[in-house]
Amino acid sequence: MKAIFYEEHGSTDVLQYDEFDDPEVGPEEVLVDIKAGGLNHLDVWTRKGMPSPEELPHIPGSDGAGVVSEVGERVTRFGEGDRVVVDPGLYCGQCEFCRKGEQSLCVDYRMMGEHVRGVHSELAAIPEDNLIELPEDVDFVTAASAPLVFQTAWRMLTTRVGIDQSDSVLVLGASGGVGHACVQIAANEGCEVFATASSEEKLELARECGADHLINYEEEDFADAVKELTDGRGVDAVVDHVGEATWDNSLSAAARGGSVVTCGATSGISPETNIPKVFWKQLDILGSTMGTPGEMDEVMAKVFDGTFEPHVRDVLPMSEIVRGHEMLESREGFGSVVVVPDEEYEAGTYE
Numbered sequence: 166m167k168a169i170f171y172e173e174h175g176s177t178d179v180l181q182y183d184e185f186d187d188p189e190v191g192p193e194e195v196l197v198d199i200k201a202g203g204l205n206h207l208d209v210w211t212r213k214g215m216p217s218p219e220e221l222p223h224i225p226g227s228d229g230a231g232v233v234s235e236v237g238e239r240v241t242r243f244g245e246g247d248r249v250v251v252d253p254g255l256y257c258g259q260c261e262f263c264r265k266g267e268q269s270l271c272v273d274y275r276m277m278g279e280h281v282r283g284v285h286s287e288l289a290a291i292p293e294d295n296l297i298e299l300p301e302d303v304d305f306v307t308a309a310s311a312p313l314v315f316q317t318a319w320r321m322l323t324t325r326v327g328i329d330q331s332d333s334v335l336v337l338g339a340s341g342g343v344g345h346a347c348v349q350i351a352a353n354e355g356c357e358v359f360a361t362a363s364s365e366e367k368l369e370l371a372r373e374c375g376a377d378h379l380i381n382y383e384e385e386d387f388a389d390a391v392k393e394l395t396d397g398r399g400v401d402a403v404v405d406h407v408g409e410a411t412w413d414n415s416l417s418a419a420a421r422g423g424s425v426v427t428c429g430a431t432s433g434i435s436p437e438t439n440i441p442k443v444f445w446k447q448l449d450i451l452g453s454t455m456g457t458p459g460e461m462d463e464v465m466a467k468v469f470d471g472t473f474e475p476h477v478r479d480v481l482p483m484s485e486i487v488r489g490h491e492m493l494e495s496r497e498g499f500g501s502v503v504v505v506p507d508e509e510y511e512a513g514t515y516e
Contacts, residue, residue, distance in 0.1 A: 167506065168286030169486045172222045174214035177487045182507075185224070188282075188290035195243050195291050196235035197251070200515045201309035201480075202285040203228030204489050204502040205342060206431065211279050212490065219280055226285030227253035227278035230299055230308035240293045248299040250308045250465065251284055251291055252316075253277040254455045258294075269320070269455045276455070285483065287506045297462060303469050305515045310475040310501035311346075311468045316456035318346035319464035321404060321426050322354075325453045330355030332401040335391055335418055337411055339376060340367035340499045343428060347404045348374040349473045350464075359400060361387050363496070370476070370499045388414040399423060409433025416442045426451040476500030482510035 168185035190196045208225040211218060233247040243249065256263050256271035263271050277283045277295075284291070299308050321343075322328050334351040338344040339360035351358045352375025360376035362368045368379040380390045391400055399420035405411055408430025415425050416439060425448060430436075443450065456464070467473045478498035481489050482505060489502045505515040 166287040167483070168224050169226065169483050169504070170222045170224045170286075171212060174212060174217065177212075177490045179212065180486050180490065182484045182486055185222075185286060187288055190235055190237050190290045191292075192237040192239040193293050194237045195233055195240055195249070195293055195296055197229070197231040197249060197284075197289050197291055197296070198234045199229050199231040199284055199287060199289055199506065200305035200509055201230050201503050201505045202226045202483075203310040203313070204493060204504060205313050206493055207276070207279055207313070208285075209490055209493050216279070218282070220282075224282040224284075224286050225278050226283035227251075227276055228309050228312050229284035229289060230305045231289075234288070237293070242293055243296060243298075248301065248305075249291075249296040250299045250312060251277065251289070252295045252297060252312055252458065252461045253283070254461075255281070255292070255295065266457060266459070268457050274454070285486070285504060287508075294458070297465060300469050306477055306480055306503050306505075307468070307475055310477050310503050311465065311473075312461065313455070314342035314501075315346045315464045315468060315473060315475065316461045317428050317453070318343050318350050318404075320456040320460050321428055321451075321453040322347060322350050322402070324456075324460065325451045326402045326424050326426050328354050328356055328402060333357040333359065333395065333420075334402045334404065335359040335361070335387075335400045335415075336371075336376070336404045337361050337382075337387070337407050337415070339371040339374070340496075341406075342501055343406050344404070345371065345374050345476055345500065346473065348376050352376070353467075353472060359391060359394065367499050374476075386414065387411075388417040391418040395420075402426060406430070407432050409436040412436035413439060413442075416446075416448065419446065419448055421446045422448075424449040424451055426453055428453045477503055479503070480505060480510075480515070482507045
């Protein structure tokens with residue numbers, strides 16, 4: 166098969182698209198003919214060695230969709246020809262958290278494309294439990310662009326924060342993958358949604374996703390803007406996946422008794438924290454990682470029925486993976502970048 170891979174960490178120069186050994190299919194695994202794979206910033210960080218995968222050469226890619234071409238002897242849920250979407254979270258199934266149905270808290274939690282080889286290849290061997298059925302009326306590109314960001318956003322807002330229609334929610338980086346998913350989820354719940362982005366074009370797209378208030382963080386301090394828009398109150402929940410550069414302002418923008426929820430720290434992992442802001446305002450600081458299989462099923466059902474719409478900025482052949490990484494690193498455009506095997510791209514069979 167052909168695959169995207171790298172043999173060492175570094176710049177986009179290390180990325181290759183070439184022949185790679187076909188994966189071996191275990192008894193509880195499914196061999197998937199990958200039709201489309203979604204790119205995430207995780208692919209950029211892992212390429213740079215943050216964190217380093219378990220083995221090199223490494224195939225990146227957490228998100229993918231395709232058609233079953235072979236099944237292991239113990240597989241019961243899928244057969245050859247079935248259309249499927251990958252759930253990239255791997256868990257042991259035996260620890261105290263897995264037994265409680267909190268698989269994303271598993272003591273051995275890992276991610277395809279991050280800790281182990283991913284799905285940006287023509288073929289991928291996937292555990293049966295990490296696949297869900299893809300309806301015939303949903304295209305592979307839409308399916309491949311959604312799982313990581315939408316399940317992350319869904320758990321953050323519906324499970325960890327527990328938003329309802331009376332809440333106000335501030336989403337930082339609303340033009341990113343997690344950001345645009347959070348805007349849609351909060352808007353669908355009936356929340357008043359505040360969104361930040363770096364340009365008027367990105368803010369307008371955030372409005373199309375359901376944002377009520379738009380804040381250009383390049384032109385104004387977002388915490389001051391939120392206070393002005395809320396008569397000094399602040400918002401009930403702040404979604405901050407930016408980290409060091411925004412952390413203090415996120416604490417300021419949260420209302421008394423509010424929440425700040427985070428799933429990442431793209432600008433740095435060690436911000437200073439004004440502790441009196443936390444205890445005086447009685448804030449809840451919540452962490453969140455990916456989602457459980459049940460949460461994945463819930464949110465993907467809403468993607469499949471059109472309630473949520475993953476925005477795709479471009480579809481590229483896998484041989485142009487360097488261009489895909491460059492688009493993510495430069496934060497060019499709005500929405501996901503999806504790559505497809507070159508033969509699928511030329512034939513148009515990913516649609």
